[in-house]
Amino acid sequence: xxxxxxxxxxxxxxxxxxxxxxxxxxxxxxxxxxxxxxxxxxxxxxxxxxxxxxxxxxxxxxxxxxxxxxxxxxxxxxxxxxxxxxxxxxxxxxxxxxxxxxxxxxxxxxxxxxxxxxxxxxxxxxxxx
Numbered sequence: 091x092x093x094x095x096x097x098x099x100x101x102x103x104x105x106x107x108x109x110x111x112x113x114x115x116x117x118x119x120x121x122x123x124x125x126x127x128x129x130x131x132x133x134x135x136x137x138x139x140x141x142x143x144x145x146x147x148x149x150x151x152x153x154x155x156x157x158x159x160x161x162x163x164x165x166x167x168x169x170x171x172x173x174x175x176x177x178x179x180x181x182x183x184x185x186x187x188x189x190x191x192x193x194x195x196x197x198x199x200x201x202x203x204x205x206x207x208x209x210x211x212x213x214x215x216x217x218x219x
């Protein structure tokens with residue numbers, strides 16, 4: 091049987107933070123729905139930019155992912171995206187490519203978690219602990 095604490099242990103998002111950022115619970119649900127669509131797309135575009143060694147697109151899509159991370163309230167995720175964006179902005183292609191590697195596992199973690207039908211319930215239960 092799944093331990094619900096294990097499911098949220100590596101999710102650095104708090105229900106209260108999401109509601110504070112988004113303003114209300116329905117907006118949280120909408121933001122997560124957008125994240126599920128945009129997160130997959132943006133991650134794919136980061137991968138494409140890296141494979142093409144396209145600094146401008148690494149900057150663009152790292153910036154886009156940073157915006158998503160802000161809505162999630164995960165400052166560490168924001169900083170990972172910002173580091174890749176900043177390296178690309180500075181023309182440091184190899185650094186930017188290396189820094190994008192930190193974005194993928196965090197994005198995938200959130201995509202997996204928020205794809206669960208019970209993600210909201212899990213975050214609310216985590217808040218009660």
